[in-house]
Amino acid sequence: MTKNSVLAWSMVVALGGFLFGFDTAVISGAEKSIQQFWHLSVFEHGLTISIALIGTVIGSLLGSRPSDKFGRKNTLYFVAIAYLLSSLGTAVADNWTFFLVFRFLGGLGVGTSSVTAPIYISEVSPAEKRGSLVGLFQFNVVLGILISYLSNYLISQVDHDSWRWMLGVQAVPSLIFLILIKFIPESPRWLILRKGEDAKALAILRIINPLNCDSELKAIKASEADSSSRTASSRNLFSLQYRTPVFLAVTFAFFNQVSGINAIIYYAPRIFEMAGLGAHSSLLSTVGIGMINFIFTLIAINIIDKVGRRLLMLIGSVGLIASLFLVAFTFYSQNLSGFSVPIYIMIFIAFFAFSQGAVIWVFISEIFPNQVRAKGQTLGSSTHWIMAALVAFCFPYFAEKLGGATTFFFFSGMMVLQLIFVWKFMPETKGRSLEQIETNIILH
Secondary structure, eight states: HHHHHHHHHHHHHHHHHHHHHHHHHHHHHHHHHHHTTTTTTTTHHHHHHHHHHHHHHHHHHHHHHHHHTTOHHHHHHHHHHHHHHHHHHHHHHHHHHHHHHHHHHHHHHHHHHHHHEEEEEEEHSSSHHHHHHHHHHHHHHHHHHHHHHHHHHHHTTOTTTHHHHHHHTTTTHHHHHHHHHHHSSOOOIIIIIIIOHHHHHHHHHHHHHHTHHHHHHHHHHHHHHHHHHHHHTOOOTGGGHHHHHOOOOOOOOHHHHHHHHHHHHHHHHHHHHHTTOOOOOOOOOHHHHHHHHHHHHHHHHHHHHHHHHHHHHHHHHHHHHHHHHHHHHHHHHTTTOOTTTHHHHHHHHHHHIIIIIIHHHHHHHHHHOOGGGHHHHHHHHHHHHHHHHHHHHHHHHHHHHHHHHHHHHHHHHHHHHHHHHHHHOOOOOOOHHHHHHHHHHHHO
């Protein structure tokens, strides 16, 4: 009963991740048709594609405020409504401005979801299952990306207005998400620390952890008391006492993006064409990326609670260094015949999905104390999205001016620094309650 209840709640909230992935990737199949439909200039076309990413950055920066003030559950209602209105609005928009407004709204949903969903799952999960349950969010992100590619391919066979259906079909999972949120409880930690509703929280904790629910309630209340006694600024994320989790979250999110992952996801066909493949082969290779991303994320979330976050990151970092170096060396040697670059890129995707991709939302949602978890998740998420925007924006310029070799040598070098960071600074968090992690990171 307990396992099934918590799993069901986590799966519902992880639907936000599915919509996150779907909304992010679906535009790739529609962007050319949209440009032709409204006769957009190069600048207007770029704005149309990036407007959702701008919304994502803003949503991630502001995500902690509604999550703390109105609760995790009510914030997820906003996320679901944003996705629903965005999908319907972009599908029926009769002018470009309205289209931009609704794409921006979808971006707000993505950004807020990346803050609130991992927090909620981490706060309702038993310690021994938290990694795999929060990992469901990332699993659903890559599933959403994969399904959007397949959906775009199937719908593209319809007619010249197929782009409207590509964007509008997202309304179906959005509506399901909106309905299912009604059946999940509020986070017990939010109820205790923000509302003082201990009895209501205890009833939820009894489902999550029936054997130790009373002691868990005491531990949550004690963490609030300890924080208050340490400093009056216990809710200020940038106070000195939180310097360690802030450093860990910002650095972790920074390395996530300077691996080049979003440049590769967004520009895979361009990279493959730089490596000498034709357009058809490039698109086929891109589908392969989606499949490998999906498979290795699934493997990672099934073992993350057994082997730990740190070991996944150590293994992944070594694999990322090697695969990126091989891509860079292939460009440097100009030995671009065959499928060597796509193969190395797919090895990179496998190692990324197995490590950074699976670990980031789990780790950042764990390392901040109850009092500032939403703000901490916002910091990590916004760092991730700002870096994603910078890398995606800069990649075409650097690839053209510096070439593939220098660009990928840079990414490989950044992963050497990530390996040092993981080895020297990253703590292991598997199997510990959120309060135990707080004590370990904040007090020691």
